[in-house]
Amino acid sequence: MSAIQARYFDGKSSAARETSLELDAQGVLRVRGEGIDCSWPLAEVRVSDRIGASRRYLDFPDGSKCETADNDGVDRMFAGQVPAASNLLPRLLHRWESGLRYALAAAAITVAAAVAAIFWGIPALAKQVAFALPASTESLLGRDALAALDHFIFKPSRLPPERQEALQKLHAAMLADLTAGRVGGGGYRLELRAGGRAGANAFALPAGIIVMTDELVALSKDDRELEAVLAHEIGHLRQRHILRHVLQDSVTVLLIAVTLGDLTSLTTLAAAAPTLLLQAKFSRDFEREADDFALGHLARRGISPEVFAAILQRMEDNRPDGKDAPDFLSSHPGTRERIERATAKR
Ligand SMILES: [Zn+2]
Incomplete structure (x- = not known):
């Protein structure tokens, strides 16, 4: 030798x-x-x-x-x-490190881990953070979001005071019903606004704020339709969907920016934050959760799910034109599928 x-x-x-x-x-x-x-x-x-x-x-x-x-x-x-x-582990380490095949496998695992993080890890983390956020922080976020929307999109509601009062009563009765049924739903508040380019719409903002536009009220044929939409938005609030969505998006942008070394996208992110709130395209999972909650509420109240399907359909038919119009229905994917789900629950 x-x-x-x-x-x-x-x-x-x-x-x-x-x-x-x-x-x-x-x-x-x-x-x-x-x-x-x-x-x-x-x-x-x-x-x-x-x-x-x-x-x-x-x-x-x-x-x-x-x-x-x-x-x-x-x-x-x-x-x-x-x-x-x-010695086995170090020997394996050596083999992995020296083989191109293993190097490629390692790269694939890294990519898969990043993808898994984006699809599962980040949503799970965002959910935890959204539910752990102190109430004071959330109410600040909600206040800022509403202020931004009031500045850029909404105008004060032009509904007659007695109509506004009736809608507030409807909302309060729903909350009372949720609390009585131990479903939980305290602290949510309804804000009525002229929708501007948001059109006939409803939004769930952080801190339990629901915005409903005059145009949606005008579009409805029956207050039970508005109740169905309110219930859907309450469903979003209960699951803190908007916070989770914004957190998820922000972390995803951060992750991509850091991975690609492109930090300019971070400035874009900061500038886009208010828009993110409005153009939040919720995942189908979030929409299903909110729909299920709405349908459960309607069932408890003895209201036909057809009512929900009817207002969804009318909103679909009346969606505002124009690219930059915040689009309730694009944030609610698969309207047809949702209408079918709603009516299947009869
Ligand atoms: Zn929704």
Whole structure:
């Protein structure tokens, strides 16, 4: 067997000396260099694990050691030795690190982990944060969101005071019903607004704020239809969908920005925050949750789900034109599917 070159440290000083290591037929390792000549049974020599191209260390019983870059030589030398179980992981690590196949597998796992984080990890995290957020923080967010919308989109409601009062009563009765049924629904408040380019619409904002537009009130044929829409929005509020959505989007943008090293998108994110609230395209899961809540409420009140289907259909038919119009129905994907679900629950 050919000798391998190594640097020898006597364990007493930091000085390194060039040596050669050679294994004889009896399994004895001979270390030779200037002023060095010692032999150790190979079984008594401890060798460090092979990890990539990093240097290996051979520890001798007297505290001296050798360092070598000749990984293959070391492997050949110790080939007859049975590896301890504890060596298996480092050996696997080495194999993974050195094989292109493994490198590709590692890359695929990284991408899959990032995708999983975006689809499952971030939503789960956003849910936790949304429910853990202090009430004071949430009410600030809600106040700011409403102020921004009042500034850019909405105008004060032009409904006659007695109509506004009637709608507030309807909303209060719903909350009382939810509380009585122990469904929970305290602290939600209804804000009536002229919708501007938001058209016939309703929104659930943070801090339990529901905005309903005059146009939606005009579009309805029956207050039970408005009750159905209110119940849907309450469903969003109960699950804190808007907060979760904004948190999810923000973290996703952050993750992508950091991954791509494109930090300019962060300024865009900050500037876009108020718009995010309005154009929130809730996932189908969120919509289903809100719909289920609305349908449950209607069932408890003995109101036909047809009522909900009817207002959904009329909103679909009256959706505002124009790209920048915040679009209630685009934020409510699959209107047809939802109408069918609603009517299937009869
Ligand atoms: Zn919705």
